[in-house]
Amino acid sequence: MATQEVVGGLVKLSAVSCEIQAIVRSLKPMVEEMLNRSFSVFHAISYRSQLVAGQNYFVKVVVGDGDDYIHIRVLEPLPHTGEQPSLHKIESDKKLFDEISYFSESPHTQGTTCSSLC
Template sequence: MAGKMHGSISTSPVTDEVQEIVQSLKDRIEEELKRKVEFLHALLHRAQVVAGINYFVKVVYVAGNAAECIHILVIKPMFGQKPSLVKIETNKKLSDEITYIV
């Protein structure tokens, strides 16, 4: 089932916690995109509970005069460790469904 989420994980509005996690990863996102981001906002997310939580997040960002949409995979480990950015999928549209990122 390539591209499909495992289990019954539904898409949800972004919580304050998810938005804070995305903001905390701004430097890493800029590093991966190889560009400075002026605005970063999470729109929707899916959460998968494993040994921690995998967040699959639809994010809109503004860089220069362009607004773009990306999907990111963030892992938030158990026991208070900091979340980490695992992967970014670029060239996404606002209408694209959030899928399982490997």
């Protein structure tokens, strides 16, 4: 059964596809730079998406041994733009069972924003 997307709403939690894993891997250097950390493990394990003018992905990424996770927000622009996916926000200090929920670039949201780099 296909997941129905609603503009602006988050879709239920999904397993990571090869496409999402490739997007996440491509953003690893930027995440490492922003968090001033180097990751020996960097693997997306689940995500939620949001239909906008393109697609937002809110991705849970394991970044170390034990219970060390981050959530990243990635925008994949519409195909006709020819633009690559871009990192918009990182929430660090996450755990395996922390729910992936919407987070914006608002100053009220904890985490690191990449507006200066994106």
